[in-house]
Amino acid sequence: MEGIDPTAAPSGTGCADCEAMDPAGWWFHLRRCAGCGRVGCCDSSPNQHASAHAAATGHRFVRSFEPGEEWFWDYGERVMYESGPALAAPEHRPLEQGVPGPTARVPGDWPEHLHR
Template identity: 60%
Template structure:
């Protein structure tokens, strides 16, 4: 079994439509990322809390996929590079009507100043 196939499980659905930790704490996100191994949805590294990377570091799950509409790229934290990957279990993106940043109602008016470069 290849390292890539060990890091990607195409049968696992996403954990929800938003960042698990941000939803639990009332936080907000810029963009969403999906763990390719377990389906955990976390916020991107530009987001204030960077939960997708924290999840990868805590679990050892090294591959994420964008959870943004129209994006299907994968990222491998082990190599710090994009990679090609298979189609994951549906849904493969957050709902089209979900705000970006999101979720609506929790994003501060000065959100651009709170993003990580």
């Protein structure tokens, strides 16, 4: 698919933009840009960095960066695909990383901060 680079490695194990915040942020679920590998937080997360990255760069496709999920989302067409091309490893966040995460940064009232 045009706009997907299967060789682009993930930018890290968590949302790159949440990690760069001061103080660092937290996320609900993670998404991986299929164009460049940047890992961002989902639209339910407080900061919605994955969709912000797509809007800023024009990179249309993300893949879930959650264990056991292989779906892709096309921000341009607003379409979900159950699967797609294999991407460079790793395929998901570390299993020991909590949801939401990272555990030490998640506030006790975290459900109140989610976008629905």
